[in-house]
Amino acid sequence: MTEDEELVRRIRGGATDDYAELVRRHQSRVFAILHRYERDWQRVEDLAQETFFKAWRALAQFDGRAPFEHWISRIAVRTALDHLRKENKHRKHDVALDDLGEDVLDWLHHDADRNELEARGAAEVLHLALRQLPPLDRAVLIQQELEGRNFREIAATLGTSVIAVRVRAVRARAKLRRALENLGAGPMTERRRRGTDSRPGI
Amino acid sequence: MNDNKLQQLFAAARRETPPPAPEDFAAAVLRTIRCAPAERGPETGSFFDPLNRWGLRLAFASVAVIVLCASADLVMGAAGQPEADDGATQVSAQYFMNVEDM
Numbered sequence: 001m002t003e004d005e006e007l008v009r010r011i012r013g014g015a016t017d018d019y020a021e022l023v024r025r026h027q028s029r030v031f032a033i034l035h036r037y038e039r040d041w042q043r044v045e046d047l048a049q050e051t052f053f054k055a056w057r058a059l060a061q062f063d064g065r066a067p068f069e070h071w072i073s074r075i076a077v078r079t080a081l082d083h084l085r086k087e088n089k090h091r092k093h094d095v096a097l098d099d100l101g102e103d104v105l106d107w108l109h110h111d112a113d114r115n116e117l118e119a120r121g122a123a124e125v126l127h128l129a130l131r132q133l134p135p136l137d138r139a140v141l142i143q144q145e146l147e148g149r150n151f152r153e154i155a156a157t158l159g160t161s162v163i164a165v166r167v168r169a170v171r172a173r174a175k176l177r178r179a180l181e182n183l184g185a186g187p188m189t190e191r192r193r194r195g196t197d198s199r200p201g202i
Numbered sequence: 203m204n205d206n207k208l209q210q211l212f213a214a215a216r217r218e219t220p221p222p223a224p225e226d227f228a229a230a231v232l233r234t235i236r237c238a239p240a241e242r243g244p245e246t247g248s249f250f251d252p253l254n255r256w257g258l259r260l261a262f263a264s265v266a267v268i269v270l271c272a273s274a275d276l277v278m279g280a281a282g283q284p285e286a287d288d289g290a291t292q293v294s295a296q297y298f299m300n301v302e303d304m
Binding site for chain 1: 203208210211212214215216217218219220221222223224227228229230231232234235236238251255
C-alpha cells in the first residue's frame with residue numbers, strides 16, 4: 001500500500017485533517033494542470049479548490065487501481081474542462097493581443113525559426129490561440145502537447161475512445177495553426193509591428 | 203505556420219513553470235470542506251457503484267461458469283456418463299410417477 005493509499009484509508013476512517021497532507025502533496029501538480037487551461041491565477045486557485053473538494057466528495061470511489069496522482073489529475077482536467085465550457089457560453093473570444101510582448105509578435109511574423117521564444121511568451125500566445133478552439137479540442141492539445149500524455153491516457157481522462165481522441169487531435173492542431181496565423185496577421189498586430197498604433201505604451 | 207514552428211511553440215510553452223500554490227492552500231481546502239456541513243464526510247458510494255465497477259468482471263465470470271458447465275456436461279455425455287438433462291428427466295419422471303401413484 002502506497003503512502004497516499006494509506007492516507008486515503010485514514011481519511012475514510014474519519015481522520016479529516018489528514019486530507020490537508022494529501023492536498024499538500026498534490027497541489028503543485030493540480031495547479032500546474034489548471035494553469036494550462038486558465039491564465040488568471042485567482043481563477044486557477046478557485047478551480048484547484050473545486051478539484052480538491054470534488055476529490056474529497058468522491059474519495060470513496062478511489063479504488064487504488066491507479067495512483068492517487070493520476071486520479072486527482074483526471075479530476076483536475078475535468079474541472080478545467082467544465083470551466084472552459086462555462087466560459088465559452090458566457091464569453092466571446094476576445095483576443096487580448098495587448099498582453100503579448102514585441103518578441104512574441106516578431107516570432108509570429110517571421111517564417112524562419114531564427115529566434116528562441118521565451119517560455120512565458122509562448123504560453124501566453126498559445127493560450128490566446130487555444131481560446132479560439134472548442135473546449136474539448138483545447139483539452140486534447142493541452143494534454144498531448146504540454147502534458148505529454150498519450151492518446152490512451154487522454155481518452156481515459158475525457159471518457160472517450162482512443163480513435164476519437166486521435167481524430168480530434170489532428171483537427172484541433174489544424175484549427176490551432178489557423179488561429180495562430182490569424183493572431184499573427186490581425187490588424188492590431190500589423191499596427192504594432194509597423195509602430196503605427198497610437199495607443200500609449202505601444 | 204509550419205509544423206516545426208508549432209512544435210517550437212509547444213516546446214517553449216512546456217518550459218513555463220507555474221507560480222507556486224499559496225502557502226495556506228491546504229488549510230483553505232479543509233475550511234471549505236468543514237463549511238459544507240451537509241457533505242461532511244466523503245460520500246459513501248451507492249449500491250450501484252460497486253456494481254458499476256465490477257459489472258463487466260461479473261458478466262465475464264458468469265459466462266465462464268456457464269461455458270465450463272456446458273462443456274463438462276458435453277464431455278460427460280460423450281464419455282457415457284448421464285448428462286445434466288438426463289438427471290432432470292429422471293427427477294421429473296419420478297415426480298410425475300409419484301403424483302400418479304398418489
